[in-house]
Amino acid sequence: MAYKNFELTPKKTEKIETKYRKIVTEIPVEESLPLLKDLRKYEPISMSGQPLIVWDNASGFTITDPYGNKWIDFSSGVLVANAGHLPPEMKSGLISQIESGMIHSYCFPNEPRAKLVKKLVEIAPRGMDKVFLLTTGAEATENAIKLAKTWGRHIGGDDKDIIVTFEGSFHGRTMGAQLAGGSKPLKEWIGKLDPTFVQVPFPDGYFFTDTDFSVFTDTLDKLGVDDRRVAGVMMEAYQGGIAGFYPDDYVKSLREWCDKNGALLIDDEVQAGFGRSGKLFSIDHYGVIPDIICIGKGMGGGLPISAVMGNSKFMDLYGPGEMTSTHSGNPLTCTASLVSIEILEKKNLVENSRKLGEILDSELKKIQKKHPHRIGAINGRGLLKAVMFTEGVTENGKKKPDHSLAFSVVEKCIQKGVMLYAPLGPGGGTVKMNPPLMIEEEALFEGLFVFAEAVEESLSEIDIVK
Ligand SMILES: Cc1ncc(COP(=O)(O)O)c(C=O)c1O
Numbered sequence: 001m002a003y004k005n006f007e008l009t010p011k012k013t014e015k016i017e018t019k020y021r022k023i024v025t026e027i028p029v030e031e032s033l034p035l036l037k038d039l040r041k042y043e044p045i046s047m048s049g050q051p052l053i054v055w056d057n058a059s060g061f062t063i064t065d066p067y068g069n070k071w072i073d074f075s076s077g078v079l080v081a082n083a084g085h086l087p088p089e090m091k092s093g094l095i096s097q098i099e100s101g102m103i104h105s106y107c108f109p110n111e112p113r114a115k116l117v118k119k120l121v122e123i124a125p126r127g128m129d130k131v132f133l134l135t136t137g138a139e140a141t142e143n144a145i146k147l148a149k150t151w152g153r154h155i156g157g158d159d160k161d162i163i164v165t166f167e168g169s170f171h172g173r174t175m176g177a178q179l180a181g182g183s184k185p186l187k188e189w190i191g192k193l194d195p196t197f198v199q200v201p202f203p204d205g206y207f208f209t210d211t212d213f214s215v216f217t218d219t220l221d222k223l224g225v226d227d228r229r230v231a232g233v234m235m236e237a238y239q240g241g242i243a244g245f246y247p248d249d250y251v252k253s254l255r256e257w258c259d260k261n262g263a264l265l266i267d268d269e270v271q272a273g274f275g276r277s278g279k280l281f282s283i284d285h286y287g288v289i290p291d292i293i294c295i296g297k298g299m300g301g302g303l304p305i306s307a308v309m310g311n312s313k314f315m316d317l318y319g320p321g322e323m324t325s326t327h328s329g330n331p332l333t334c335t336a337s338l339v340s341i342e343i344l345e346k347k348n349l350v351e352n353s354r355k356l357g358e359i360l361d362s363e364l365k366k367i368q369k370k371h372p373h374r375i376g377a378i379n380g381r382g383l384l385k386a387v388m389f390t391e392g393v394t395e396n397g398k399k400k401p402d403h404s405l406a407f408s409v410v411e412k413c414i415q416k417g418v419m420l421y422a423p424l425g426p427g428g429g430t431v432k433m434n435p436p437l438m439i440e441e442e443a444l445f446e447g448l449f450v451f452a453e454a455v456e457e458s459l460s461e462i463d464i465v466k
Contacts, residue, residue, distance in 0.1 A: 006028070023415065032066075074433045074435045083437065086302065131308070138177040140308050155262055167184075211247050276353065277384050278381050356444055360385050375388065383437055386432050388425070401428060401429025412454035416453065
């Protein structure tokens with residue numbers, strides 16, 4: 001399904017000025033059109049799709065453009081700025097790293113890299129004693145798939161090569177990551193489906209109502225998969241597109257199933273880690289220890305760094321020089337990550353995420369209560385929420401996502417000074433909210449008030465059209 005795109009035509013806005021927000025121009029801003037048109041002209045169309053705001057400065061939990069407008073950030077720049085946008089400690093840490101005269105060192109040793117891998121092992125769940133640093137989330141999930149397949153061959157021979165993932169999941173956009181991820185149409189675009197990538201329904205309890213673990217095993221049976229051939233099961237700690245968590249028992253059963261069948265349990269925390277859902281790692285909600293964890297996004301506070309963490313049993317399968325990357329352990333990105341983790345710890349931001357997440361949840365549920373037929377669910381934990389807009393229940397009893405309504409709500413929030421990214425999830429009906437974990441309560445309430453206004457206005461416009 002093709003989603004709506006933001007138009008390059010300036011639309012009128014109401015002038016706004018509060019402590020946290022300022023809107024003084026039409027949106028998109030007339031002056032920004034040449035830049036926006038260049039991007040449409042010189043980049044693939046796939047790179048468009050986000051609200052047409054030129055980001056000029058991002059600090060703490062606010063974002064400004066070069067034309068005098070200011071937004072409360074409910075996006076964290078797609079979940080990277082967990083510790084806030086460019087905190088002063090990060091700025092000074094990066095500057096002093098640059099001033100030291102060393103901004104890259106390939107796989108030659110450097111101090112920030114040594115400090116970071118040690119720190120990550122200290123904070124990682126039990127059993128993770130090695131860290132392989134990379135640059136993007138997709139590289140981390142690709143690497144985890146490779147390790148699981150290598151491990152599978154190591155213990156079970158050539159045929160232990162199947163990777164199981166969940167329908168609707170997202171693991172990145174490189175080849176292997178996209179084969180593992182859950183969007184069938186996108187996978188089919190690449191060519192014939194690879195039979196060693198197999199998917200089972202995600203137990204969201206919303207689109208797919210049977211959340212019992214037997215669905216996992218029954219689906220593998222139906223697909224003719226021999227359990228002993230499974231090398232790894234990769235799960236997002238929560239499903240990103242809808243901020244959907246698994247039932248706790250489901251993940252416990254999955255852990256047992258993996259143990260029984262000699263499959264690695266891979267936890268993709270690229271989006272979910274570093275306090276986003278009110279725990280340092282979202283897998284901690286289930287009381288389960290995975291074999292491999294992929295991290296990224298919030299790990300670098302906005303700079304590109306990711307990693308795969310696991311036990312040396314799996315992590316040492318490749319010999320010296322056989323599993324490396326040009327930018328692995330870059331001293332600048334490692335410094336950004338070290339500072340980000342330090343801020344999360346010092347400022348107690350994981351707890352702040354949990355506490356403010358409860359407020360966000362109860363306020364969004366008040367909005368849902370007013371419109372139960374148009375908001376099907378509020379998902380998420382901590383400062384991670386997904387509002388699931390729906391056209392209502394269809395004949396087959398399923399809730400049909402309402403992309404137009406979700407799109408209108410995002411567009412209005414942008415026009416009113418609250419930064420959100422474009423709707424996503426199945427049918428594009430989900431609006432996600434994930435502010436930096438250091439957002440102040442007052443700003444959170446102000447953003448919520450704007451969101452509620454945007455919902456009311458969007459619904460009344462839709463009613464008028466009908
Ligand atoms: C769960 C998950 N895995 C992997 C990725 C891919 O990360 P990247 O875009 O850095 O390649 C993402 C990105 O959104 C993600 O949410």
